[in-house]
Amino acid sequence: MDLSLLSDPVFLLQNLVDGLSRGALYAVYAMGLTLIFGVLDIINLAHAATFMWCAITGWVVMAVFGLPLAGGLLIAMLAGACLCLLLEYVAFRPLRREGADRLSAMISSIGMSLILVSIAEAVFGVETRRFPNSVLSPKPFHLGGVRVSPAQILIMAASVVLMGAMGYFIRRTPMGKAIRAIAADQKAARLLGIHVEAVIAITFITAGALAGAAGILVGLLTNNIVPDMGGQIQLRGLAVVILGGMGNMEGAVLGGLILGVIETFTIAYLPGGSDVKDAVVFLILFLILFVRPNGIMGRRSGERA
């Protein structure tokens, strides 16, 4: 460890900014994942593939058709919503109807993920795409020695808006109330006259839109859009969801920020950082699973047989 770096407050602040913006991305991504888990008790392993398709869609409309960023973001979120709804109809709803177990739902989502990634590779090839500079200036601002890129500012702003919107949606609107009711007890919700299938569809649409936003934001931050970009975020998303407690929205936000900061600090302060950071992510994942499987703010405990 480079000790001289520890005493450098600017370096510390810089990493905090980088870490938080990275963490905000994880949070946006993981909110969708944890939302579906909360409602259906299943892990959607095709969420990363959805995220990747949104990033590519965003790239197409911005780089090829020249749409501005706001348009790209909107279309990517729309694409995510459609794709997630497709997942629900193809991979999840038929299984629910048959009363299949949770493992089957995971397996079918794995199948969809393989198909989606393969199609993207076949259509777009495996080479890296970048957003044109006209979308967002890459020129960073300097605030007292700390470098902040416009992408980072946008990410943090967009994340805060999305988190606020999600919080309002889930806590304050009738639809959010219906979602929470189904998450708590599907059978009871059905008996109370809630149109369960419709609410589940809305849940998937919401999760997909979040994946879409995350796709664009990651694309802006890393400027590295490839069909296998989902693999990087897949495990991180799962780690965040578990860290925050499966199905817990606030937990996902907090978990995302924590993971983002830890990962950035690992790269900055540990030798061989960027190779080690994956290992650190896994260590966190294992630690949480073994020590506190309900997450740092986990409220769902019904994991006993």
Add this chain to the structure above:
Amino acid sequence: MSGPSPLRRFLPWAVIVPIMALDLFIVVRNPGDLDRLLINMILALSAFVTLHAKLLSLANAGFMAIGAYASAIIAVKLGMPIAVSIPLAVLICGAVALVIGLPVLKLKDVYLAICTLGFGEMVRVLIILTPDLTGGPTGANLSTGFPYEAMKQTKTWMLVAVLLLLAYLFWAIARSRIGRAFRALRENPQAASTMGIDIVAYRRMAFLMSAMIAGAAGAFYAHSVGSLDNSDFKFNRALDILSYAVLGGSGRWFGSILGGGFLTALPILLREVLGNSVGFLKNFAQLPNIINGLALLLVVIFLPGGLASVFGVRSGRKRTESAAGPGLLSPDKPAVAAVTGEPLLALEDISRHFGGLDALSKVGFEIREGMILGLIGPNGAGKTTLINLISGLFPPSSGRIVWQGEAIQHRPAHRVAKAGIARTYQNIQLFRDMTVLENVIVGRHTHIRTHLLTTLLQSPRERREERHARAEAMALLERLGLDGLAEEHAGNLSYGDQRRVEIARALAMHPRLLLLDEPAAGMNEIETGRLGEFILDLKQHGYTLLIVEHHMDLIMKICDEIVVLNFGKKIAQGTPALVSRDEQVLEAYLGRD
């Protein structure tokens, strides 16, 4: 129960023949593909083992990588022959599986899948981080530091031998007590544990076997391909392996061999054979992934049992004669005669809370040898909770459960069962996809004295024990009037018959104490009367029983003593005559106008 229709009989061949023909075609065209085909079949078996035990493990690619690198390093850097390096690699995988299995197998389904997914990636990261040993991120050191010729020395016949060996292993286990225990726990882990099956041990065994098989496949892969790269073991590899086993079906092992064979050969056929005329296919690098993805999706939705399900269900060996001996088995007597007068089971101040709810508070009573104790109370009084506590499904929040002088409140269910406590369930918990006879034989689990070695050697004792267990089970079914249904699927039986199968299954354990949770639920008066006589007959044979029932006539007629619960508290205890006059009972339970 007539034989299968001609179509059913033809169906398995309609699956086997085309797949085998396809595999044969691929191999004849290019013998070099044989190694890959065999390795993938072995990998399919490794995924089958965990799926069969209801574990969605995605660690196979990780274990394959460990096996591959371990064997390659031992063979090349230490100069060992592969006859040494491959077994060593397999052992290393086993050791790793044992260590990580301890925490990992405690996790529930979704968490287990995520954790094993992380494990697979972790192995890859470790490979990347140890370039001196493994060649690092690019695997380049393998080509420079690893002489290809030294590594590439597999003989295909070895792979064939391993596959045959595994096939024998799976065949032998499937027909043994171990295989039956696996089928039971995959269908209903809770019921399996109260039949004396140690679920954790069986899951650990499955995880260990899966890891070692994947390690063997990896080791052969290393020596067959001759070079290694960490990207050979990416997450996609785990998904490939999973898709073989899912297509094959998690019920019967040979499905996985077919699944692996089909999913390996199909892309080769499409790309390299048909690709010559359809150029689009030839350059379609993602084809195998798409096929695997479709297989996962379609099989889970349309053919949940996988290819193996077209083979129909395991019907067991036909024509099981019943034992000519006693129609009703008697409970196992302890080697040393029980001290008379001592209670068989004593509950001391048992409490159990669920969250803020007190399901039971400070309940205490005794069950003496040879008695029938009735446990009654309104719905939600805590009767089933009490039975669950006694059978070890969960521990009490406080208090002691004393069985023949020993505190057992913290013993897991399978050890409680082994100690001689059997039960039935209020909501029937049969192994629905197993035959009635098999259900009852599962009850013999702790009594059949065979183990892995006798199974693998197919020793005469194994056959004898199996025959004996079947005969005993048959005798029990006869006694309960169920012998005509022995080969039926338990799930197809009527409600009342299912209840009786549960009783037969519990009796097969020769328990010293039998807990019956609402045995007469759903029965009419005549059936209830017959059940009452049967229970009294059990008492005559020396059984001790605890019965939860709502049929008051039955309870009053057969019980020696009655305990009344209300809102988790014991409100009365005594003879039927006494309890039925008790003011509190009349008020709380029977209702008062």
